[in-house]
Amino acid sequence: MAETASPRRATRGGGGAARRAARTAVVHDVAPVIARNIPDHAVLTDEALEIIEANAETVLAEIGVSFVDNPAALARWRDAGADVQGDRVLIPRGLARKLCATAPARFTQIARTPERSVEIGGRNLVLAPVYGPPFVRDAAGGRRYATMEDFSNFVKLGQMSRWLHHSGGTVCEPTDVPVNKRHLDMLLAHATLSDKPFMGSVTDPARAADSVAMAEILFGGLEGRCALTSLININSPLTFDAVMMGALEVYAAAGQACILSPFIVGGAMAPVTVAGTLTQVLAEVMAGVAYAQLIRPGAPVIFGAFVTSIDMNSGAPTFGTPEAALITLGAGQLARRMGLPYRSGGAFCGSKLPDAQAGYESANSLNVALLAGVNFMLHAAGWLE
Amino acid sequence: MAETASPRRATRGGGGAARRAARTAVVHDVAPVIARNIPDHAVLTDEALEIIEANAETVLAEIGVSFVDNPAALARWRDAGADVQGDRVLIPRGLARKLCATAPARFTQIARTPERSVEIGGRNLVLAPVYGPPFVRDAAGGRRYATMEDFSNFVKLGQMSRWLHHSGGTVCEPTDVPVNKRHLDMLLAHATLSDKPFMGSVTDPARAADSVAMAEILFGGLEGRCALTSLININSPLTFDAVMMGALEVYAAAGQACILSPFIVGGAMAPVTVAGTLTQVLAEVMAGVAYAQLIRPGAPVIFGAFVTSIDMNSGAPTFGTPEAALITLGAGQLARRMGLPYRSGGAFCGSKLPDAQAGYESANSLNVALLAGVNFMLHAAGWLE
Numbered sequence: 178m179a180e181t182a183s184p185r186r187a188t189r190g191g192g193g194a195a196r197r198a199a200r201t202a203v204v205h206d207v208a209p210v211i212a213r214n215i216p217d218h219a220v221l222t223d224e225a226l227e228i229i230e231a232n233a234e235t236v237l238a239e240i241g242v243s244f245v246d247n248p249a250a251l252a253r254w255r256d257a258g259a260d261v262q263g264d265r266v267l268i269p270r271g272l273a274r275k276l277c278a279t280a281p282a283r284f285t286q287i288a289r290t291p292e293r294s295v296e297i298g299g300r301n302l303v304l305a306p307v308y309g310p311p312f313v314r315d316a317a318g319g320r321r322y323a324t325m326e327d328f329s330n331f332v333k334l335g336q337m338s339r340w341l342h343h344s345g346g347t348v349c350e351p352t353d354v355p356v357n358k359r360h361l362d363m364l365l366a367h368a369t370l371s372d373k374p375f376m377g378s379v380t381d382p383a384r385a386a387d388s389v390a391m392a393e394i395l396f397g398g399l400e401g402r403c404a405l406t407s408l409i410n411i412n413s414p415l416t417f418d419a420v421m422m423g424a425l426e427v428y429a430a431a432g433q434a435c436i437l438s439p440f441i442v443g444g445a446m447a448p449v450t451v452a453g454t455l456t457q458v459l460a461e462v463m464a465g466v467a468y469a470q471l472i473r474p475g476a477p478v479i480f481g482a483f484v485t486s487i488d489m490n491s492g493a494p495t496f497g498t499p500e501a502a503l504i505t506l507g508a509g510q511l512a513r514r515m516g517l518p519y520r521s522g523g524a525f526c527g528s529k530l531p532d533a534q535a536g537y538e539s540a541n542s543l544n545v546a547l548l549a550g551v552n553f554m555l556h557a558a559g560w561l562e
Numbered sequence: 563m564a565e566t567a568s569p570r571r572a573t574r575g576g577g578g579a580a581r582r583a584a585r586t587a588v589v590h591d592v593a594p595v596i597a598r599n600i601p602d603h604a605v606l607t608d609e610a611l612e613i614i615e616a617n618a619e620t621v622l623a624e625i626g627v628s629f630v631d632n633p634a635a636l637a638r639w640r641d642a643g644a645d646v647q648g649d650r651v652l653i654p655r656g657l658a659r660k661l662c663a664t665a666p667a668r669f670t671q672i673a674r675t676p677e678r679s680v681e682i683g684g685r686n687l688v689l690a691p692v693y694g695p696p697f698v699r700d701a702a703g704g705r706r707y708a709t710m711e712d713f714s715n716f717v718k719l720g721q722m723s724r725w726l727h728h729s730g731g732t733v734c735e736p737t738d739v740p741v742n743k744r745h746l747d748m749l750l751a752h753a754t755l756s757d758k759p760f761m762g763s764v765t766d767p768a769r770a771a772d773s774v775a776m777a778e779i780l781f782g783g784l785e786g787r788c789a790l791t792s793l794i795n796i797n798s799p800l801t802f803d804a805v806m807m808g809a810l811e812v813y814a815a816a817g818q819a820c821i822l823s824p825f826i827v828g829g830a831m832a833p834v835t836v837a838g839t840l841t842q843v844l845a846e847v848m849a850g851v852a853y854a855q856l857i858r859p860g861a862p863v864i865f866g867a868f869v870t871s872i873d874m875n876s877g878a879p880t881f882g883t884p885e886a887a888l889i890t891l892g893a894g895q896l897a898r899r900m901g902l903p904y905r906s907g908g909a910f911c912g913s914k915l916p917d918a919q920a921g922y923e924s925a926n927s928l929n930v931a932l933l934a935g936v937n938f939m940l941h942a943a944g945w946l947e
Contacts, residue, residue: 215605218933497925536921540882544929548603 207373208339210295211302217513217550220506226514229452229507233459234270236415241267242464246419250426253471268464274515276467282516283552284434284477286343286403287396290372295342297406297434297479297553298518304557305343306335307523308376308408311350312562323349325359329366336371341558346376346408360384364391377405377433382423389431399431403477406434406553410483411461413439413446422468429469429476436520436553437465438481442494443504445487451503458482458504459511466517479553480512481520496525497538502545509549522546523556535561592758593724595680596687602898602935605891611899614837614892618844619655621800626652627849631804635811638856653849659900661852667901668937669819669862671728671788672781675757680727682791682819682864682938683903689942690728691720692908693761693793696735697947708734714751721756726943731761731793745769749776762790762818767808774816784816788862791819791938795868796846798824798831807853814857821905821938822850823866827879828889830872836888843867843889844896851902864938865897866905881910882923887930894934907931908941920946 221229243264244250251261257276260267283298295303313323331348335341344367354362360378367375368391377388385407392404409425412418425435439461441447447454466478486500487493495501505521512519522545526538539559546554606614628649629635636646642661645652668683680688698708716733720726729752739747745763752760753776762773770792777789794810797803810820824846826832832839851863871885872878880886890906897904907930911923924944931939 216603218601218603220600531918533916533918533921536918536923537925538921540922540925541929544926548933 206339207293207342210342211304213300213302213550215548217509218506218548219510220503221510225452226507226510229456229459229511230514232456233463234274236456236460237268237273237464238270239267240415241265242415242417242461244417244419244422244468247417247422250417250422250468253468257471266464268467273463273467276470277463277515277517279470279474280466280478280517281475283518284403286374286406286434288372288374289368289395293342293373295374297477299552300550301552302547303342303553304340305376305553305555306331306341306345306348306558307560308345308555309347309350310560310562311352313349314561322352324353325351325362325366327351328363329370332366332370335558336373338558342373343406343553344371344373344375345555346378356380360387361391364388368395374404374406377407377424377428379407379409379421379424381420382427385424385427389427389433392433399433401432403432403434406436406477406479408438408481408555409435409465410438410440411465413441413461414457415461415464417465417468425465425469426472429472429478432473432476434477434479435465435469436479436481437462437469438483438520441482441484443484443486443500444489445492445494447484449486449489451500451507454484454500454504455507455511458484458508462512463515466515478517479520480508480515480517482508482512483521484508485525494527496527497541501525502541505542505545505551506549509551513550518552519550520553520555521549522551522554524559525556526561529562531559531561535559591724592678592727595727596689598685598687598935600933602894603891603933604895605888606895610837611892611895614841614844614896615899617841618848619659621841621845622653622658622849623655624652625800626650627800627802627846629802629804629807629853632802632807635802635807635853638853642856651849653852658848658852661855662848662900662902664855664859665851665863665902666860668903669788671759671791671819673757673759674753674780678727678758680759682862684937685935686937687932688727688938689725690761690938690940691716691726691730691733691943692945693730693940694732694735695945695947696737698734699946707737709738710736710747710751712736713748714755717751717755720943721758723943727758728791728938729756729758729760730940731763741765745772746776749773753780759789759791762792762809762813764792764794764806764809766805767812770809770812774812774818777818784818786817788817788819791821791862791864793823793866793940794820794850795823795825796850798826798846799842800846800849802850802853810850810854811857814854814861814863817858817861819862819864820850820854821864821866822847822854823868823905826867826869828869828871828885829874830877830879832869834871834874834885836885836892839869839885839889840892840896843869843893847897848900851900863902864905865893865900865902867893867897868906869893870910879912881912882926886910887926890927890930890936891934894936898935903937904935905938905940906934907936907939909944910941911944911946914947916944916946920944 528535909924913920
């Protein structure tokens, strides 16, 4: 697709034909980050939020969180005043929240083209493409494992979209490149085929370091600037594995942003109830954000919530359900009370095809996320399976 | 389909097999009317609402509304203090709102089976099926004009649904019965094939009178009881035709409920802006409700808003759009400030088939209606075209 300047005529006249030409010309721009002017929807009362917050402190103090295979993390927690038993960190009431206080309420992620830098937090909404699909589908090949060529094409599609503010990260998993150097090709594609902000690798601490090094080359140093926002999933319930935490340590030390996202299928790795799941989400995010602040006070972070519910008959994850909606709305309230940017939502569905089920489940998820005050939305342009 | 009592075993034991049997048995019940426990979503500030209300008074006072081919209505308005010029009624500031004050904030519509009576208003949500489709579609015949057999089948399907509280009205248009007696067959079907509340005919004042007469037979008199809730569309902009108003006069005089629903495609019969359309909706509803109260103070009414937006390129109506969402939310706020039950929403879509477009547009409409505080929702179980 060619990029064509909009044919604005300085001469008089033209009328319909000129307007049609202007309307149909390919204009390669990006809509501004959405600045919400509608209220966030509050499903929980202050009293309910206070109960959840008090219970999250109880979870952290009495059950604790596990930092597995990560002695340095345990030492940091012990030095900060936590009670470390084996790989379990019991965080006294109030400590996690106190540590979280140094995290910024909003931050700017820079882009190669300065006008495409995004401010994440406040009333802003930044839209990013899908993250993580191993499979792609096209008219010729049907459903198949993704390749690096697919990855590059998705980055280009994201770059062409007026509505995506962000190039995302793993827009698909390019399985034809060996895992140990795949991240280099992925980052190169984001850096060269898009001028929007993008995400770093989290599959190994060394790959996170490579991501930072590549961003330093691209931007000529990063001190005081955030060029990467990366997705740190928490192994719910209450487990922080060494791979993800190793990546977080690299990013936080370099002042780069991390999204602390409990990955929760309610009923499987969290209670079936909305209140119980929200309590667990809050405990996990507080522990993760606090740890990032132990690495470097002031490191930018995002309160993440990726929550679905389980079909209790079949065990299948479901999307677009009322429970997930209530959790998305409630987690937004909890994030705002912590003064943190919020990541959730996306066009989720449980369908395998772009059918009616995909349509209504995606719309359910999107509508709720728009009202929940989400600041950074992955999967905004849809996902399947 | 046979109605089977749920096999509840008084004996001990049973376990999985008994639970499976209980789960799969056909239980012919209806879920209670939804009593909302989440807040309504307010998109407009008090200041914005006050501006819209002031401008609606200006519309009524300076532009007025037309009651066409209806000299008795003009006489009623003149007696009430309006300035009648031709068939145009200029309603002085404050008069319409004052007349509306006698309308009840909530009312009960009785059903043949008393437990299926519904209370419309407050925080309740009553779900009703689609209204008005001329076409039906089945595997054997494809898309075709609907018949009385189809109508009866849809009434039976509504009766079987646990999630529909109301039998609705024109669940399809039975085109094989002559128009002048079609309403009799339709009402008979609702009265005999369902025990849920239903709607009356509005296609002629005489047919409204027939509807009331049939309800009187069914319920043994109606004095002080509402047995019919009927759909009075306003011919936007600002026109009240004699057919619909004649039906309203019959129903209001008999103490039966009317939904005053401006039928608006924003950009076609109302301004393109959300604020402008809301102003017109409010003016039309106030005039209609006020007129019902002129007929009989205290007659039950519902503030209706059926609003879509137009595709300004093609002229096609669209559904599930942001403008319609904002209008649905804003009209709910206006209805609550008037202290009236609110009808809006439904699973609207612009698609011709149950595809992804139908899915996401329907979900967009439904999600917004759920948050807008709708009390009576037609089209709740979906529509096409």
